[in-house]
Amino acid sequence: MQCSVENCEREASYKAAKLCKMHYFRVRRNGTVVKTPIGRALRYVTPNGYITLYKPGHPLANKTNCVFEHRFVMWPIVGPECRPCELCGLPQTWATCHVDHIDDDRQNNTASNLRILCRGCNVKRGFRPESHEFRSSVGLIEFEGRRDTATAWARDPRVNVSGKTILFRKAAGASDFEALFGDKVTHNGRKPIPPPRKTNHKYERSNAVAITIEGHTMTAAEWHREPGVTVSVRSIVNRIREGIDPIDAVFARPGKKPIADDDLKALTALYRAKTKELKGRAA
Template structure:
């Protein structure tokens, strides 16, 4: 048996459909024996229920040249500049807006069933407070006929506590009204005063190396950062512990013996006196 498609000379592999293998799978894939561009369907329903159209060159098409049908329908109505959110009037672009299906039917892409929303309004639109009863141990909070979550109650100007506090109060056995409007209790007044610091002044610590020159006392780290000192903090500490003169420990370059020139020592002592005057000022 030959394939029933015109000008096809292949054998009809699928006898019931009277089609060859190529045309049979083309019908299964595209709904027609006609070859579609790049071998894909012109209209396709995604796994989550949205309809995509094959529209190469369309401003809203993605890298596979497809565009969602609900966005394709709204494009000529709204225009390239888009429009603000229809619920909160927040400015939108086609890169940020959501095209919402009013009746929740994702395949009903009639213009009367579509509207432009921002992301926040589109997310909140599907919010069902009752769904939180199954996820929260304390359920919804009801007051004056209104039932809502603790997080939303915390946004009420009359409520002065957080949503977490409301949940903790409900878990502790408070009524809904008490959980919402009981006076906020803090524990700041009952906190113990912080203990005094156990560490003494940095010059008085047991492992500190305090160096005093011309009445100026600083640690080895502080001396290593002053002008004229040519060695590191560790070098200064090792030299002082080895019995070096403090001035020689600071101004002697590394890997050299102590300086015997008294003129250099006197110059550095003069700099130290200037440093002392600056600290006093």
């Protein structure tokens, strides 16, 4: 079988298309069997999805003689002088304007789907509720005539929850008002419990034992360092936990019976004298 292209005498390597190898791949590259200058495609889809056309001599052509199809379509409609931005009215030229695809389809280059925007409006239009629908599954959130995204509402000083929480509430079926201003609760549905009061007080530690003698309160370790005390810290703690009187727990020698009244008076007097001496040094 011979190639179906006129004046081509090569054998048709691709029977279904009735084309030889050269014309078959030319159609794959360029969409036509016509040879393009220097092997360039007449129509090419860029990696980011835009379509370029090979148009040597066109006013909008770049150094490679290519023009974006959406700009090529708008050129005869807008004219060489361009037009102001269709959203904010800022004057534009072809060097500064952006040709925007209204439906976000970069290959839909029909004139009704194109418009002239300034750079700022083209960049921000995806965040404008009046021009584009929010791409989240829950849509935009409206309150008092304002329609905005959950992230934007979270920045409002009246809203006390994060944008993610707003989205979760909307996905769960809450109304716009409930999603924005509902009571803040923890993930398990209970109100948050305030953390315990932080303290460095030595008697409030979980393992501390406060011992009060003659109006003075100290821990077992502090009583152990007092003059006349020969009992270890552990022994003092064990005695207190066994219910022994604080004076006997601190001053009774190991293995001895409870202190007699006379000995208690002597030890108490010694303790008071030592306390006065320490206070005098501190002063």
